[in-house]
Amino acid sequence: MPSMLSDGTVPSHIGELLPYQPGKPIEEVRRQLGLEHVVKIASNENPLGPSPLALKAMATDQTVLSRYPDAACHKLTSVLAEQRGVPQDEIVATAGSNELIGLAMRAFCQPGRDNVVMPQYSFISYKLQAKAQAIESREVAPVDGLRCNVEGILAQVDEFTKIVFVAHPNNPTGAHLSNEELATLIRKLPARIVLIIDEAYYEYAVVSDDYTSAEKYRGDRERLIITRTFSKAYGLAGVRVGYGISTSEITGIIHRGRRPFNVNTIAQTAACAAASDDDFLKASQKQNTQCIAEMQSLFDELNVRHEPTRTNFILAKFGPASQSVHDALLNRGLIVRPMANWGLPDYLRISTYHENDREFVHRILREVCAS
Numbered sequence: 001m002p003s004m005l006s007d008g009t010v011p012s013h014i015g016e017l018l019p020y021q022p023g024k025p026i027e028e029v030r031r032q033l034g035l036e037h038v039v040k041i042a043s044n045e046n047p048l049g050p051s052p053l054a055l056k057a058m059a060t061d062q063t064v065l066s067r068y069p070d071a072a073c074h075k076l077t078s079v080l081a082e083q084r085g086v087p088q089d090e091i092v093a094t095a096g097s098n099e100l101i102g103l104a105m106r107a108f109c110q111p112g113r114d115n116v117v118m119p120q121y122s123f124i125s126y127k128l129q130a131k132a133q134a135i136e137s138r139e140v141a142p143v144d145g146l147r148c149n150v151e152g153i154l155a156q157v158d159e160f161t162k163i164v165f166v167a168h169p170n171n172p173t174g175a176h177l178s179n180e181e182l183a184t185l186i187r188k189l190p191a192r193i194v195l196i197i198d199e200a201y202y203e204y205a206v207v208s209d210d211y212t213s214a215e216k217y218r219g220d221r222e223r224l225i226i227t228r229t230f231s232k233a234y235g236l237a238g239v240r241v242g243y244g245i246s247t248s249e250i251t252g253i254i255h256r257g258r259r260p261f262n263v264n265t266i267a268q269t270a271a272c273a274a275a276s277d278d279d280f281l282k283a284s285q286k287q288n289t290q291c292i293a294e295m296q297s298l299f300d301e302l303n304v305r306h307e308p309t310r311t312n313f314i315l316a317k318f319g320p321a322s323q324s325v326h327d328a329l330l331n332r333g334l335i336v337r338p339m340a341n342w343g344l345p346d347y348l349r350i351s352t353y354h355e356n357d358r359e360f361v362h363r364i365l366r367e368v369c370a371s
């Protein structure tokens with residue numbers, strides 16, 4: 001039999017797709033390299049672990065697991081609605097914000113006809129998920145180094161553009177839009193286009209005076225979806241829960257295209273508890289601010305150029321030696337993220353670490369940079 005990829009069984013937009021490559025799992029590196037001590041700072045996870053209140057909530061009332069989840073995520077959306085000060089039907093919960101990204105394309109784009117626009121060097125999931133749905137993605141080159149080019153985005157959209165994605169702050173650059181850039185995008189983008197402002201790192205960014213959430217501009221634009229996640233500052237990446245804030249019309253349309261019971265019971269329970277875990281959120285924010293400052297000093301000392309960030313990671317430039325630096329770090333048990341398949345082969349993306357790992361991380365980085 002010819003392969004399904006070559007005999008026309010698999011459509012070309014799937015055949016051409018390479019699966020998303022996550023950061024290497026710690027166990028895999030331990031096994032493959034025979035290392036005892038491995039630290040992973042490659043996937044922008046919370047080094048403090050999960051919210052303790054979420055852990056506690058997940059451990060109780062497991063008898064409900066024989067039942068299907070609450071398909072409407074009633075309790076979670078009501079907790080979030082109260083927290084964000086919006087009506088409950090303006091919140092939609094999903095299995096991570098990744099799911100919402102794909103659902104928005106499913107809801108608004110006609111495959112093979114429509115396009116979505118995004119900055120170049122942005123969260124790779126936008127273009128992977130567009131491709132998987134046979135939707136054209138258009139990338140807009142950055143300005144001033146790696147900064148989002150708002151005017152370029154406005155110039156790039158056409159009658160077939162259904163969605164514009166902007167991560168604020170952005171992964172992998174760490175950069176955020178200025179208040180003026182955000183206001184320009186929200187107000188000047190044609191009203192018929194759905195603007196998705198991805199605020200996966202909101203909880204880390206919001207501690208900075210110069211960060212404005214798109215929430216401030218909700219009144220200026222109807223077709224706006226703000227996406228958030230419990231994967232970062234709340235430490236629940238493995239649980240898969242995120243949410244969107246939008247109009248009730250848009251959340252209703254997203255609901256039409258989602259699979260039933262998309263957010264499992266444990267995820268709903270964990271997210272409800274995490275959302276009220278103010279102590280943990282504050283601790284995560286404080287730890288992040290300190291760790292980022294510490295990492296920036298280290299990179300300065302090592303003469304490694306790095307991008308400004310409002311997230312829990314830093315994009316650091318190692319130049320043409322990046323891959324060998326990555327490999328040398330890996331061989332010593334430090335997993336960071338190469339950026340070649342994100343189009344930035346000269347860079348590594350390095351996430352924050354737990355203070356117990358500080359000595360190890362700094363020592364390995366110093367050793368490798370000195371060699």
Ligand SMILES: Cc1ncc(COP(=O)(O)O)c(C=O)c1O
Pocket residue numbers: 043044095096097098099123167169170171198200228229230231237240241242
């Ligand atoms: C900018 C951005 N958006 C969305 C996500 C997806 O998060 P999740 O699907 O875990 O909610 C990430 C994860 O790294 C991200 O960096």
